[in-house]
Amino acid sequence: MSRICVVLVLFIVCTQALSLAESRHKRQVTNQFRNKNYYVESLIKANFYNAFLFCQRLGMRLLTIDNNEEYDYILNILRTQIQFKPGSKLWTSGTDLAQEGTFHWMSTGFPVLINKWLPKQPDNGSGNENCICFWNNRGTIGFNDEQCTDVANFICESPKL
Numbered sequence: 001m002s003r004i005c006v007v008l009v010l011f012i013v014c015t016q017a018l019s020l021a022e023s024r025h026k027r028q029v030t031n032q033f034r035n036k037n038y039y040v041e042s043l044i045k046a047n048f049y050n051a052f053l054f055c056q057r058l059g060m061r062l063l064t065i066d067n068n069e070e071y072d073y074i075l076n077i078l079r080t081q082i083q084f085k086p087g088s089k090l091w092t093s094g095t096d097l098a099q100e101g102t103f104h105w106m107s108t109g110f111p112v113l114i115n116k117w118l119p120k121q122p123d124n125g126s127g128n129e130n131c132i133c134f135w136n137n138r139g140t141i142g143f144n145d146e147q148c149t150d151v152a153n154f155i156c157e158s159p160k161l
């Protein structure tokens with residue numbers, strides 16, 4: 001391959017990488033609801049702990065849902081901006097790791113007050129489901145308690161300054 005071709009390929013790769021980063025940045029700043037900004041990570045899948053750490057490294061925090069209106073806003077993101085097909089999962093920071101059956105948002109410490117559980121959830125399946133994700137169960141989307149070591153997409157949030 002000639003030197004010109006190598007340069008051309010490098011240029012194309014760099015351009016695509018930059019546009020990907022730019023589009024991610026746009027997604028991050030265009031998702032705003034009331035007093036929060038959101039970063040939607042629909043490409044990388046991580047377990048609950050790594051998702052939590054990833055958000056911290058961005059200077060953000062793993063998603064909390066404060067009320068039904070915010071739930072509906074996030075649900076709309078799942079339906080319109082990412083391919084949240086049946087079987088898809090996305091982490092929130094909700095967990096009952098501290099006390100089985102009592103769920104709190106790990107990111108803020110406040111209790112989970114909204115009730116958006118899918119039917120028969122939370123079921124603490126296999127006695128080992130302690131982290132709340134959005135789950136598309138055959139077309140119906142809602143909360144499910146899932147094993148924290150499972151991998152899923154996630155959303156980071158940050159208060160608007």
Ligand SMILES: [Ca+2]
Pocket residue numbers: 096100101124128129130131145
């Ligand atoms: Ca549990």
Ligand SMILES: [Ca+2]
Pocket residue numbers: 121122123124125129144145146
């Ligand atoms: Ca479950």
